[in-house]
Amino acid sequence: MAILPPAAPLLDWYDRHRRVLPFRATEGAPDPYQVWLSEVMLQQTTVAAVGPRFARFLARFPDVAALAAAPEAAVMEEWAGLGYYARARNLHACAKAVAAAGGFPRSTAGLRALPGIGPYTAAAIAAIAFGEAVVPVDGNVERVVARLAAEETPLPAARPRLAALAAGFMTDAAARARPGDFAQALFDLGATICTPRAPACALCPWRGGCAAQLRGIQAELPRKAAKRARPLRQGVHFLLRDAAGRVLLRRRPPRGLLGGMLELPGTPWRDAPWEAAEALEFAPRPALEWRSLPGVARHGFTHFELEMRLFAAAVPELAAGEGEELRPLAGLDAALPTVMRRVLRLGEG
DNA sequence: GAGTCGTGGGG
């Protein structure tokens, strides 16, 4: 096992240079609800994107009880645009469990049992909100540790070893004394100094103690397994409006891609392009006079790219059928996932 | 272990 550098220089650096973030407590003990909420929002989501959304969410659902009591559709709508919508469903389920239990579990093991809380998030909440002596291992920590130890095994195979190395930090008394600060110090180091592309080693509190930097390979670590190409898929969606300016929407099935979110009705998304007649079989009211709108909307998902076209029609008055929902076009964007905002935009031209 | 699951910003 490689020798890790001492915690003290990192904590000193953190005390001088830590980032001021909207979701980071400035005075007193952090609120477990806010720590949990921010950690879930930050899963695979940038600090910049989370900032305003955290404040907005907190204003609407100020505590666990408020969130637990809310309808799921309201939670999904508040999450719209943030992505990874399973997080919102799990967040709601977790809030109900926590409210019923009278509060958050205070240990990593207890937190880990809740929906949407995995190994990282459990450790982060335990360390930051409850002072448990654990090291949450996120992408920042993996990168920092891979460089400190000059670990050349590619991710994800290296993950267990990097986690074991990171856990070794807690043998240091200085880290054990401030587990929450130590975790956030690692995050800040990874975000501002030990960055993915061009790490600022000259500014690093651990310069001289980093095996990768001593060998000059720090920018190449951590290595990663090659990714697969993303296929291109095609879809056609339907914008049906009435004279009152309302739009026909559907709610997607609760699980899977965009689960539980609103969408414009449409065809399945498949590899081959759609002929108009073929696509219209999926129109919500196939007998109407549908016209094809010019333009194509593109959207990249994690594992495929999507091209969408839009057909439009209008009727004097709409009645929502089974699984359908009517909403005013004005302000509709806010309730939709980004992919649907993009295709809807084709209808504005 | 390998897939699935969103989105926006930066190089």
Added chain:
DNA sequence: TCCCCAAGACT
């Protein structure tokens, strides 16, 4: 334009 990446979890 394209690729990479971000305080990952779940199956």
